[in-house]
Amino acid sequence: MVEVDPQDLNFRARKHSWLGRFRHENVAFRAESGRKLVVYMGDDRRGGHTWKFVSNGTVTNPADKSNSRLFEDGVLYVAQYNRNGTGRWIPLLLNTPTNPVRPTRVGEAELASFGKAQRDAATRLPRRAGIAGQTQDGGSFVMDTANEATALPGYRNKTLANFYTSQGAVLVDAFLAANLVGGTPTARPEDLEVHPRTNEVFIAYTDGAPGSDGYPDSRIFNVAKYTAAVNSGQQSGGLYKIIEDSPDGAGLTFRWQRLAQGGEAGTRDGAGFANVDNLAFDSQGNVWGVTDMSTSTHNGFDVGAAGKQNTIDHSKTGNVSDFTGVFGNNWLFYIPTSGPNAGTVVPFSYGPNRCEMTGPTFVGDTMLLAVQHPGEDCPIDDGTVLRRSIEMLDLNGAVFNQTRTVSRGSLWPSNTENDRRRSPMPAVIGIRRVRSNGTGQFV
Numbered sequence: 001m002v003e004v005d006p007q008d009l010n011f012r013a014r015k016h017s018w019l020g021r022f023r024h025e026n027v028a029f030r031a032e033s034g035r036k037l038v039v040y041m042g043d044d045r046r047g048g049h050t051w052k053f054v055s056n057g058t059v060t061n062p063a064d065k066s067n068s069r070l071f072e073d074g075v076l077y078v079a080q081y082n083r084n085g086t087g088r089w090i091p092l093l094l095n096t097p098t099n100p101v102r103p104t105r106v107g108e109a110e111l112a113s114f115g116k117a118q119r120d121a122a123t124r125l126p127r128r129a130g131i132a133g134q135t136q137d138g139g140s141f142v143m144d145t146a147n148e149a150t151a152l153p154g155y156r157n158k159t160l161a162n163f164y165t166s167q168g169a170v171l172v173d174a175f176l177a178a179n180l181v182g183g184t185p186t187a188r189p190e191d192l193e194v195h196p197r198t199n200e201v202f203i204a205y206t207d208g209a210p211g212s213d214g215y216p217d218s219r220i221f222n223v224a225k226y227t228a229a230v231n232s233g234q235q236s237g238g239l240y241k242i243i244e245d246s247p248d249g250a251g252l253t254f255r256w257q258r259l260a261q262g263g264e265a266g267t268r269d270g271a272g273f274a275n276v277d278n279l280a281f282d283s284q285g286n287v288w289g290v291t292d293m294s295t296s297t298h299n300g301f302d303v304g305a306a307g308k309q310n311t312i313d314h315s316k317t318g319n320v321s322d323f324t325g326v327f328g329n330n331w332l333f334y335i336p337t338s339g340p341n342a343g344t345v346v347p348f349s350y351g352p353n354r355c356e357m358t359g360p361t362f363v364g365d366t367m368l369l370a371v372q373h374p375g376e377d378c379p380i381d382d383g384t385v386l387r388r389s390i391e392m393l394d395l396n397g398a399v400f401n402q403t404r405t406v407s408r409g410s411l412w413p414s415n416t417e418n419d420r421r422r423s424p425m426p427a428v429i430g431i432r433r434v435r436s437n438g439t440g441q442f443v
Contacts, residue, residue, distance in 0.1 A: 035250070036059070103143060195281060276289040304378065354409075411423075
């Protein structure tokens with residue numbers, strides 16, 4: 001993570017190594033007078049971790065730029081989730097004991113359903129000569145259900161000092177070090193935000209499917225469709241939250257909850273969205289989310305000129321990533337976090353073809369929103385229309401077929417049909433309420 005100051009042209013960018021080196025997508029702060037600076041982060045990869053940094057020093061004035069120094073002295077922690085809704089923060093320090101999670105534990109749900117886990121519930125650990133039959137240092141070693149019995153003993157009952165020569169080495173190899181100390185591999189945490197009223201930490205876990213990077217813990221996250229029942233749960237990520245046991249957020253234990261599971265609302269536990277990504281809170285404490293479904297599944301069509309239909313069969317088991325096609329394009333929604341409608345997904349706006357909507361930010365009563373890559377990997381809209389029947393679930397969990405008709409490409413933000421002079425372009429837009437007419441309309 002690198003700090004810049006757009007208001008000071010003479011400010012030299014600062015790399016904050018204590019925040020770790022991994023696939024950062026955001027940081028969320030708790031900066032309160034008289035308390036330690038607390039920073040929450042996610043590692044945007046399959047099997048990536050949820051992180052917290054706590055400064056050793058305290059915040060005097062949250063608006064003081066000198067708080068930057070607090071990033072230079074503190075501790076980086078990785079979250080470990082227990083299936084009973086509790087958790088703890090494990091420090092990434094040289095004296096931290098090593099205790100990797102068994103792949104057979106990580107893949108428990110798939111092993112129970114199918115007798116085998118995708119990619120054998122692989123976990124990556126630092127390669128060291130003399131451990132698990134390795135003859136060289138550097139890179140990663142893949143431990144899985146096939147080699148767990150012989151590999152795991154060599155990685156247990158040591159400390160990080162047995163694998164890294166300095167604290168700096170631990171921080172720049174944070175992902176592997178976190179696996180080594182027993183951090184929970186998760187479902188691609190892309191955005192974390194702190195609730196402005198409760199200080200609960202909301203986390204957008206985008207996708208539960210395993211990959212070459214790692215395997216999310218199936219005891220905590222839905223990593224596949226486990227049964228042939230058409231309304232069986234789907235792996236489309238979810239919105240979770242962490243509730244710290246300590247009032248200042250600097251403690252070592254917490255509770256966690258799944259606020260909303262991704263997947264069709266007709267599934268047993270689906271909330272009616274897939275692949276939630278960026279989050280934002282409004283002044284009333286509602287949490288807003290945008291989705292990041294792969295453009296190769298939008299509306300049940302693959303990208304490219306052919307408009308090939310993706311197969312959607314609700315009796316299928318395992319990895320069902322094409323199911324996101326039932327949701328159409330990427331979109332924006334909000335969820336009240338209090339009151340009679342708490343937990344209800346409220347759709348708000350729908351993006352143009354083959355785009356991702358990102359970075360919702362409130363400035364006064366206006367939401368700023370970025371529309372990325374409209375028309376991605378498709379020809380410029382020439383009027384070609386794609387049609388298909390797409391299999392979906394109704395709210396009772398039964399299959400029905402919807403006729404879907406969509407344009408193959410996009411000319412957004414042009415509003416002229418078949419305007420061949422324009423190419424689709426990304427943009428930042430603002431959405432605000434039209435207050436004068438009292439209709440609740442937006443522009």
